[in-house]
Amino acid sequence: MADLETFREQTRAWLEANCPPEMRTPMRSEDDACWGGRHFKFQSEAQEQWLRVMGEKGWTVPDWPAAYGGGGLSPAETKILKEEMKAIGARNPLSSFGISMLGPALLKYGTEEQKKRFLPEIARGEIRWCQGYSEPGAGSDLAGLQTKAEDMGDHYLVNGQKVWTSYADKADWIFCLVRTSTESKHGGISFLLFDMESEGVSTKPILLISGYSPFCETFFDNVRVPKDQLVGEVNRGWNVAKYLLGHEREMISGMGLGSGTSKTLAQSLGEIDDAILAAEVALFDVDALAFAAMSEHFIDQLKAGEAHPAMPSMMKYAGTELNKKRHELIMAAGGSDALEWESERSRGGKAPREWLRTKANSIEGGTSEVQLGIVAKHILQLPGA
Amino acid sequence: MTLLTDDQRQLADMTRSFLAEEGTIKKQLRHWRDIGCKDGFGHGLWKQMAELGLTGLAIPEEDGGLGLGATEAALVMEEVGRNLTPSPFLTTALVAVEALKGTEQGKRWFPGIIAGETVAAFAVDEGPHHRPRQIALEARRSGNGFALSGTKQFVVHGASADVILVAARTAGSAGEAEGLTLFAVPRDAAGLEIENVTLADSSKAARLTLSNVAVDADAVVGEVDHGFEPLRRAMRVGRTGAAAEMVGLASGASTMTLDYLKQRKQFGKLIGEFQVLQHRAAHLFGEIEIARAATWKAAELVDKGDDRAGLMTHVAKAKAGRVSALAVQEAVQMHGGIGMTDEHDIGLYMKREKVLDALFGDSNYHARMVRMLAA
Ligand SMILES: Cc1cc2nc3c(=O)[nH]c(=O)nc-3n(C[C@H](O)[C@H](O)[C@H](O)COP(=O)(O)OP(=O)(O)OC[C@H]3O[C@@H](n4cnc5c(N)ncnc54)[C@H](O)[C@@H]3O)c2cc1C
Ligand SMILES: Cc1cc2nc3c(=O)[nH]c(=O)nc-3n(C[C@H](O)[C@H](O)[C@H](O)COP(=O)(O)OP(=O)(O)OC[C@H]3O[C@@H](n4cnc5c(N)ncnc54)[C@H](O)[C@@H]3O)c2cc1C
Numbered sequence: 171m172a173d174l175e176t177f178r179e180q181t182r183a184w185l186e187a188n189c190p191p192e193m194r195t196p197m198r199s200e201d202d203a204c205w206g207g208r209h210f211k212f213q214s215e216a217q218e219q220w221l222r223v224m225g226e227k228g229w230t231v232p233d234w235p236a237a238y239g240g241g242g243l244s245p246a247e248t249k250i251l252k253e254e255m256k257a258i259g260a261r262n263p264l265s266s267f268g269i270s271m272l273g274p275a276l277l278k279y280g281t282e283e284q285k286k287r288f289l290p291e292i293a294r295g296e297i298r299w300c301q302g303y304s305e306p307g308a309g310s311d312l313a314g315l316q317t318k319a320e321d322m323g324d325h326y327l328v329n330g331q332k333v334w335t336s337y338a339d340k341a342d343w344i345f346c347l348v349r350t351s352t353e354s355k356h357g358g359i360s361f362l363l364f365d366m367e368s369e370g371v372s373t374k375p376i377l378l379i380s381g382y383s384p385f386c387e388t389f390f391d392n393v394r395v396p397k398d399q400l401v402g403e404v405n406r407g408w409n410v411a412k413y414l415l416g417h418e419r420e421m422i423s424g425m426g427l428g429s430g431t432s433k434t435l436a437q438s439l440g441e442i443d444d445a446i447l448a449a450e451v452a453l454f455d456v457d458a459l460a461f462a463a464m465s466e467h468f469i470d471q472l473k474a475g476e477a478h479p480a481m482p483s484m485m486k487y488a489g490t491e492l493n494k495k496r497h498e499l500i501m502a503a504g505g506s507d508a509l510e511w512e513s514e515r516s517r518g519g520k521a522p523r524e525w526l527r528t529k530a531n532s533i534e535g536g537t538s539e540v541q542l543g544i545v546a547k548h549i550l551q552l553p554g555a
Numbered sequence: 556m557t558l559l560t561d562d563q564r565q566l567a568d569m570t571r572s573f574l575a576e577e578g579t580i581k582k583q584l585r586h587w588r589d590i591g592c593k594d595g596f597g598h599g600l601w602k603q604m605a606e607l608g609l610t611g612l613a614i615p616e617e618d619g620g621l622g623l624g625a626t627e628a629a630l631v632m633e634e635v636g637r638n639l640t641p642s643p644f645l646t647t648a649l650v651a652v653e654a655l656k657g658t659e660q661g662k663r664w665f666p667g668i669i670a671g672e673t674v675a676a677f678a679v680d681e682g683p684h685h686r687p688r689q690i691a692l693e694a695r696r697s698g699n700g701f702a703l704s705g706t707k708q709f710v711v712h713g714a715s716a717d718v719i720l721v722a723a724r725t726a727g728s729a730g731e732a733e734g735l736t737l738f739a740v741p742r743d744a745a746g747l748e749i750e751n752v753t754l755a756d757s758s759k760a761a762r763l764t765l766s767n768v769a770v771d772a773d774a775v776v777g778e779v780d781h782g783f784e785p786l787r788r789a790m791r792v793g794r795t796g797a798a799a800e801m802v803g804l805a806s807g808a809s810t811m812t813l814d815y816l817k818q819r820k821q822f823g824k825l826i827g828e829f830q831v832l833q834h835r836a837a838h839l840f841g842e843i844e845i846a847r848a849a850t851w852k853a854a855e856l857v858d859k860g861d862d863r864a865g866l867m868t869h870v871a872k873a874k875a876g877r878v879s880a881l882a883v884q885e886a887v888q889m890h891g892g893i894g895m896t897d898e899h900d901i902g903l904y905m906k907r908e909k910v911l912d913a914l915f916g917d918s919n920y921h922a923r924m925v926r927m928l929a930a
Contacts, residue, residue: 434929452926453877456918459867459925460849460874467557467848474558484841545840546833550813554828 177247181254188223190216194259199520200382200527203265206295208342224263225294231269233473234277239290245473267336268292268299270421272345272363275414279361279402288363300366301418302332302346302388303411309334310540312347313356313408317390319348326350326362326400328370328393336534338373338386341366345414351405361407364395380526381519418535419482420472423489425531427462434458435496439503447502454492454499461492480548487541490531497525557851559630566623567630569607571637577603578640580900587641588757594715595759596641598671604642605671613652613792618665620652624858625792629799629850636803639900639907641758643674646711649796651675654720654789660739660776664718676716677789678707678763685916687722687786688732692765694723700771701725703738706764711914713761714751717742720789721765726780735782738774745769756906791857791868793915798850798868798875801911805843805875805882808904812836812886819891832889839878839885846871846878866928869921876911876918883908 193216197203204210204217212218224230227241233248234240243251273292276285291297308315317330328348338344343365351358366373370393375384402410434455442448468485471477500521501508510516511523532538546552559567577583577600587595604610613628614620621627628649635644647668654677655661667673679687692705703723713719719740727734740747746768749761777785813836816827826832853871856864883905887894894901912918 434925436926436929440930448926449922452922453873455925455929456870456873456877456922457845459870460845463557463852463867463870464845464848467851470557476558484837484844487838488841488845539834542834542837543830545837550833550836550840551817552813552827552833552836553817553825 174246174250178250178254181251182257184227185254185258185260188220189255189258189260190220192216193220193261193263195261196259197261198517199523202261204261204263204295205298205337205340206264206266207298207340208296209340210295210298220261221263221295228293230264230266230295231273231293234273234289234293238277238285239293245470248473249469264295266292266295266299267301267345268297271301271414271418272299274417275345275361275410276401278413279410281398283398284363284401297342298337298340300335300338300341300344300388302335302338302344304334305331306333310537312411313359315347315349315359317346317348319350319360319362319395321350321404322394325397326395328362328364328390328395330390332388332390334376334385334534335373335388336383336385338366338388339375339384344371344388345401347407347411350407356408358405359407359411360404361401361410362395363399363401364393368393368395370394378527378530380523382523382527415536416479416482419486419541422531422535423468423482423485424465425489425493425528427458427465427489435499439500442503447499451499451503454495457492458496461488464488478549480544483536483541483544484549486535487532487538487545490528491538493531494528497528501525557848557855559626563627563630566627567634570609570631570634573603573607574634574638574640578635578638578642580639580903584639584641584757584903593751593759594712595753595757596643596712596715600640601642601674602671604644605669609644610648610671611665611669613649614665614669615656618661619669620665625795625854626851626858628792628796629854632796632799633803633806633847636800636805636911637807639804639807639903643712643715645793645796645800646677647673647675647716650677650789650793651718651720653792654737654776654785655739658776659773664739667717673718674712674716676710676713676719676761677793678710678713678719678721679786679790679915680709681705681707683708685913685920687783687790689729690722690724690735691729692721692723694725694736694738696725697769700769700774701736701738703740703765703768703770706762708752708760708762709913710761710763712759713763714749714759719747719763720776721763722782722786725782732783734780735786736779737776737782737785738770739776740765740768740770740774754910756903756910758907758910787865790915791864794868794872794921795850795853795857797911797914798846798853798871801875801879801908802843802847802850804904804908804911805839805846805879808879808882808886808901808908809836809839809843811901811904812889815890826889835885836889839882842878842881846875849874866925869924869928872916873918873921873925876921879908880912880918 204221229241232241232243232251236242305315319326319328346362348360348362349358350360370391372389373386375386377384436451436455504521508521511519608621611620612623616622694701694703721738721740723736724734725736746766748764751761754760819826850871853867856867886901887905890901893899
């Protein structure tokens with residue numbers, strides 16, 4: 171305990187000395203996030219510096235082993251770091267699919283060589299990743315994917331199309347599900363990593379209804395992928411894919427906490443003169459504060475290895491439905507102000523754009539219906555689910 | 556960390572197996588209901604709980620109890636809820652004990668509670684809705700003590716209690732928190748009329764009429780005019796306990812329902828194969844987990860004496876109330892016609908839920924408090 175207190179004090183002092191003041195302000199929009207990668211344009215020196223110092227300390231991924239670029243912290247220390255960052259309003263130094271999705275999968279399924287090669291770069295924000303899972307005919311039914319990877323002896327030859335690939339046009343590398351066998355649906359999928367600059371890869375952006383974060387159609391035309399970039403065993407990629415999805419859902423479920431975890435919606439909305447809305451906000455706050463307690467408990471369970479493998483689905487479902495509700499209430503409270511799409515005082519239409527963006531929360535990473543199906547089958551063990 | 560310690564897990568396991576054996580609906584709730592027991596619970600079970608140390612769970616060690624906190628209490632309450640076990644545990648061992656901690660009255664009543672011989676009740680509400688600040692029951696100074704006049708209702712186990720903690724107004728007027736005083740009134744006090752009322756769930760909660768009930772000055776629990784503080788502490792514990800009981804109840808009802816979904820066939824299928832039922836069951840599962848986490852968090856903050864304990868207690872009671880209401884509604888619905896029969900246990904969950912939600916403030920009351928504290 172005493173050690174943890176010392177750790178807290180040292181952490182506080184370090185953050186005080188190293189977190190630039192600009193990085194202690196709330197993000198104004200998604201565009202303020204730092205994604206890193208080869209081509210990333212930092213918006214400020216502070217943003218670049220914050221990523222560098224945190225990356226050097228391994229604190230972009232505090233609980234990964236130090237050997238792979240992590241901070242080597244215990245769960246309790248990680249929690250303290252998070253609390254201390256929150257206390258000064260420090261921004262997340264790096265938003266990264268590498269950290270929240272690929273990293274954990276590599277830690278579990280990667281070869282030693284792969285871990286050494288990719289994890290430190292992920293930790294320092296040097297490669298930006300995208301996720302090549304969904305295809306036009308394989309969304310919720312992900313295992314129906316058709317993108318083909320043929321074994322050419324020393325490499326795989328990849329052909330096919332992905333869709334809804336977030337930031338594919340900005341990513342350096344992709345983690346991609348491909349079909350290596352047609353004999354069995356789930357048993358013929360493999361998990362490949364490759365450079366988006368490889369010959370034969372092309373992307374075409376698609377704009378979201380929010381106007382935010384274009385995602386892409388991604389095409390593969392005779393892409394050569396070296397064999398040492400296969401993660402796990404050939405035809406056994408589904409396990410890697412599912413494990414990664416668990417982490418993706420865990421990340422997305424955090425959205426239920428909204429922008430300020432300690433602040434309630436009532437606080438952020440201020441005076442509300444509509445009795446029905448006031449009641450809805452009160453009930454929302456109950457749900458949100460209860461969910462925050464659940465999140466804390468869930469993270470502790472995960473770190474202690476006590477969480478049921480399907481629990482991320484429950485959290486993803488509950489957290490994203492809650493976040494959608496939050497933004498419905500913000501819109502209701504805002505009235506016509508919340509409808510301003512382009513204007514100075516609406517900060518570029520933050521409210522309506524965020525409201526629209528949240529509608530994807532219950533779709534991306536697997537829809538709410540799919541999450542409920544997983545809970546029904548794997549936790550409640552209902553028949554035929 | 557929000558995970559249980561080994562000791563807490565052991566306590567939960569012990570209580571679970573004990574109540575699953577001795578606290579069952581058949582042995583307790585139905586039995587006492589069907590024979591028309593005036594207490595609505597069994598003194599034998601209360602004694603057994605004493606032998607396990609449970610009745611003294613929250614009593615400080617120096618007074619002979621286990622000195623445990625709201626978290627341990629919540630673990631026990633969850634099992635009570637799962638089995639719908641009627642007992643004075645919540646109002647006597649948790650709420651009254653909390654109010655009596657550190658007082659002379661405590662020294663007087665704790666030994667009996669520890670022994671499983673004493674039952675205590677807690678009288679706050681005077682109307683159909685929980686409004687502690689509205690307390691109007693009057694306590695006038697008279698001689699070297701007080702004379703109490705007024706009415707109370709929804710006094711759980713009031714007719715079975717040896718002592719009733721009565722919240723009364725010694726100063727100020729209805730609506731104010733200041734000017735309240737808590738009195739320990741013995742059941743046989745002259746001028747105290749107790750009407751034993753049977754509620755929808757067949758539990759007992761009395762209506763009290765006090766006509767110049769004379770008590771000595773030493774009947775005061777805590778300080779005169781400053782009774783809101785012990786009242787609030789006691790209600791925090793009571794609300795967390797009731798929330799935990801509702802979580803247990805919701806969990807029990809949903810387990811029973813899931814079992815039914817796995818065995819009942821219609822249209823040539825197990826009804827659990829219908830996706831519409833699966834999704835509702837899965838939604839409910841998540842809600843129960845969330846309500847439990849909120850309840851544990853409230854208990855943890857109460858135990859730590861954290862500033863946020865009040866807010867989180869309101870969150871827990873409101874959330875558990877809404878979730879358990881959903882749980883029993885889904886449970887009866889998914890049982891179809893059989894769920895409407897008295898013979899089947901599931902309806903008993905529905906009735907108990909309604910009572911627990913109302914106890915110490917329903918979910919609307921607590922949501923309103925959350926909003927007040929948050930805004
Ligand atoms: C903003 C955003 C970002 C995304 N980013 C990525 C990314 O980076 N990489 C990537 O690979 N994918 C990404 N996706 C894709 C996402 O994973 C899919 O959209 C999702 O899995 C749903 O698939 P679908 O869109 O094909 O819908 P469909 O599967 O066609 O679903 C349509 C509707 O049918 C319902 N449905 C389908 N099956 C069932 C069932 N068995 N039971 C009940 N209902 C069912 C669904 O719930 C939904 O309501 C992203 C999506 C969004 C919205
Ligand atoms: C008070 C009362 C009075 C009644 N009076 C009469 C009467 O006078 N005469 C008479 O003949 N009957 C009477 N009934 C019976 C009533 O019609 C049945 O209870 C009703 O049809 C439901 O059938 P069940 O009880 O067998 O439930 P089940 O059919 O077993 O249903 C159990 C659950 O499964 C769900 N379920 C079943 N099939 C599906 C499906 N395909 N998709 C999704 N969900 C499904 C149901 O909605 C329900 O939630 C009465 C019932 C009650 C409660």
